[in-house]
Amino acid sequence: MSKKSIGAHPYLYPTPIMLAGTYDGNGKPNIAAIAWAGVCNADPPLVGLAVRPSRHTHSAIVARKAFTLSIPTQDMAAATDFAGLATGRETDKFAVAGLSPVASEAVDAPYVAECPVILECSLYQQIAFPSHTYFIGEVRDILAERAFLSTSGKHPDMMKFMPMAYDAGENAYYSLNKLIGKAFSVGLPLLKQK
């Protein structure tokens, strides 16, 4: 083992890659590609996402106090990437990417109909960090395609809906492969050894 210092960077391995859906000041639906996001709290369920103040999505979240997170599938890589390249100030990103906005019933924001899993979030808090605002959203509901639910019927199954995993260092999208094991289970033999 020989480790090299690669410097200070905002990288995690892997991150999700999602489409944040908002209505802007004119009520136009918009999407932005978001990889910098994480769960912040269990009860209530809170998720945070980092958005630069210069971005169109930033003013939209501040105005409407809501956003959705639509999880794109592996075959939506080009549309997802485009949503990170263009700005909603000048472009109808839904139209160019061939995606369909649907008004959330839970919050004042649109989601992407073609995405299999949707988080509907109301703005809970916003935290101003030096370069980004961290928007904390309270998850009001999750919508999941019935065809992609796990055998329990309770949650979407990543092996069925096939989200992408992102790496902000190499700037690349990756696919998921297979189940390694269940949590609170594969470690039990070690727990018995202690």
Next chain:
Amino acid sequence: MSKKSIGAHPYLYPTPIMLAGTYDGNGKPNIAAIAWAGVCNADPPLVGLAVRPSRHTHSAIVARKAFTLSIPTQDMAAATDFAGLATGRETDKFAVAGLSPVASEAVDAPYVAECPVILECSLYQQIAFPSHTYFIGEVRDILAERAFLSTSGKHPDMMKFMPMAYDAGENAYYSLNKLIGKAFSVGLPLLKQK
């Protein structure tokens, strides 16, 4: 397409799964499995992780104002899961899992020698959410195994070091498969259409 409401949950698809390394009040190195983490800011690089106040890692981060995030590989699933099942109050998790603590040179915390990628973080801020504290760490340095660097030599390559992806709904660890495409690239044809 037919979507089902599955209720409000703190799920993202996928999340990373990491080992948070700390020294406790007695200076004993400890690890905890952490999936609820996200990038919060670019400059300085900030990452947040959600930890329940009852956990041993919580008091350790408060005491030492530092933590590391060691990224385990797919063949470390059992050790990672064990780190989420046991508590450092009663157990030397490094010893039971057969892992080696190394003192970070950048911050006052240990990391896992066997992990290929390490984030060394000093405590930047802590935010009290209702059930969890969100510890914001400033990434002081990232260490990466030389054998797993990308061809540029600048970043670790997930296809070489093979981290896991986690799903807190199904409580399961998954492997990554292959590169789908590069960001700021696969969406360029759509950008030209707009």
